[in-house]
Amino acid sequence: MELNMPWVESPFFEELLTKKNLSPEDAELARTYHRDGFLVLSGMFDETLIDQAVKEMNKHYDQLGVVQKDRALNLWQTKPAVKQLASDPKIMDTLQMLYGRRPIPFQTLNFKYGSQQRAHSDSIHFQSMPQRYLAGVWVALEETNEDNGTLQYYPGSQRWPIFDYSVIMNQLETAQHAGDVQFYEDNYETFMEAMIKDIGAEPEVLRAKKGDVIIWAANLVHGGLPIRQKGRTRFSQVTHYFFEDCLYYNPSHSNIVTGEWSVASQINIATGQREWGSYNGQKVPLKKAGDSRYLISRHAPKNWRDLVFLFQKAWHKVTH
Numbered sequence: 001m002e003l004n005m006p007w008v009e010s011p012f013f014e015e016l017l018t019k020k021n022l023s024p025e026d027a028e029l030a031r032t033y034h035r036d037g038f039l040v041l042s043g044m045f046d047e048t049l050i051d052q053a054v055k056e057m058n059k060h061y062d063q064l065g066v067v068q069k070d071r072a073l074n075l076w077q078t079k080p081a082v083k084q085l086a087s088d089p090k091i092m093d094t095l096q097m098l099y100g101r102r103p104i105p106f107q108t109l110n111f112k113y114g115s116q117q118r119a120h121s122d123s124i125h126f127q128s129m130p131q132r133y134l135a136g137v138w139v140a141l142e143e144t145n146e147d148n149g150t151l152q153y154y155p156g157s158q159r160w161p162i163f164d165y166s167v168i169m170n171q172l173e174t175a176q177h178a179g180d181v182q183f184y185e186d187n188y189e190t191f192m193e194a195m196i197k198d199i200g201a202e203p204e205v206l207r208a209k210k211g212d213v214i215i216w217a218a219n220l221v222h223g224g225l226p227i228r229q230k231g232r233t234r235f236s237q238v239t240h241y242f243f244e245d246c247l248y249y250n251p252s253h254s255n256i257v258t259g260e261w262s263v264a265s266q267i268n269i270a271t272g273q274r275e276w277g278s279y280n281g282q283k284v285p286l287k288k289a290g291d292s293r294y295l296i297s298r299h300a301p302k303n304w305r306d307l308v309f310l311f312q313k314a315w316h317k318v319t320h
C-alpha cells in the first residue's frame with residue numbers, strides 16, 4: 001500500500017521494497033535506512049576533493065580574521081569543492097533511490113569544530129508537505145571520534161512523532177519565538193532531553209573515517225558530542241536536501257495550528273534553479289497571511305506565484 005510519505009519510511013516498507021526491483025546493495029541500504037533512520041557510506045569521495053574543501057574552509061576562516069567556532073552557512077555559493085560535495089551524483093542517486101523523488105540540495109553547513117549541539121531532529125527547522133521529504137548528508141572531512149566531538153544518533157527515532165512547537169506549546173501563535181535561541185534551548189532542547197531520558201533511548205556514537213558519509217532522515221534525533229580534547233578540529237560538511245514536488249516550509253517560523261505557513265522556495269545547489277515546490281503534481285495556492293506567512297487556500301488569488309516571489313524578496317532582506 002502506498003502512503004503519502006517516503007516509501008523508505010512507510011510502515012508498508014517491506015511490501016513496497018518487493019515492488020522496487022533494487023540491486024541487493026541498494027535493498028540493503030534501504031533496509032538499514034528504514035530500520036535506523038540513517039546509513040553510513042564509505043569511499044564516496046576522492047581524497048583531493050575533501051582536501052580541497054578543507055582548504056576552502058580554512059581560507060574562509062582566515063578571511064574572517066578570527067577563529068570562528070560557529071558553523072559556516074552556505075559556503076557552496078563561493079567555494080567550488082563545498083558545492084561539489086553537496087551536488088555529488090552518487091549521493092543524489094542514493095537519495096533518489098531512498099525517497100523515490102529527485103533530491104534538491106538547498107543548504108550547506110560547514111564546521112571546523114564539533115557543533116556540540118544537543119539532541120534534536122532537523123524537523124524542528126525544516127519540513128515538507130507531504131511530510132518527511134527531507135534528508136541530511138554529513139561528510140567527515142577528517143577522522144572524527146570522541147576527542148573532537150563526533151556525532152551521535154538515536155537509531156529508530158525517525159519513527160517518533162514529528163515534534164514542532166504546536167506539540168510543545170499550547171499557544172495558537174507558536175511562531176512568536178522564531179529565531180529566539182534561548183527559547184529553543186529552554187523549550188525544544190530541554191523537552192527532547194527529557195523525552196530521551198524518559199523512554200531510555202540509547203544513542204549510537206559515530207566514529208567516522210575521513211571521507212565517510214552519513215545520510216539521515218529529517219526526523220532522526222541526533223547531536224554533536226562535547227569536544228574532549230580542547231581545540232581539536234572536526235572538519236565536516238552537512239548538506240540538507242528536500243525533494244521534488246513537495247512544498248518546503250520552516251516549522252519554527254510557522255503557526256501550525258492556525259495554518260500560517262512559512263513556505264519558501266529554495267535555490268537548487270546542483271542546478272542553480274529556484275525550486276518553488278508543489279504538492280504531488282498540484283500547484284499550491286497561497287494567500288498572504290501577514291508576518292511573511294501564507295495560508296494554503298483554494299480561494300487564493302491566481303497569481304500566488306507573484307505573492308511567493310514578493311515573500312521571497314522580503315525574506316531575503318530579513319536574512320541578509
Ligand SMILES: O=C(O)CCC(=O)C(=O)O
Pocket residue numbers: 109111114115116117122136150151222223224225236238
Ligand atoms: O555537525 C554536527 O555536529 C551536527 C549538525 C547538525 O545537527 C545538522 O546540521 O543538522
Ligand SMILES: [Fe+2]
Pocket residue numbers: 120121122222
Ligand atoms: Fe541537525
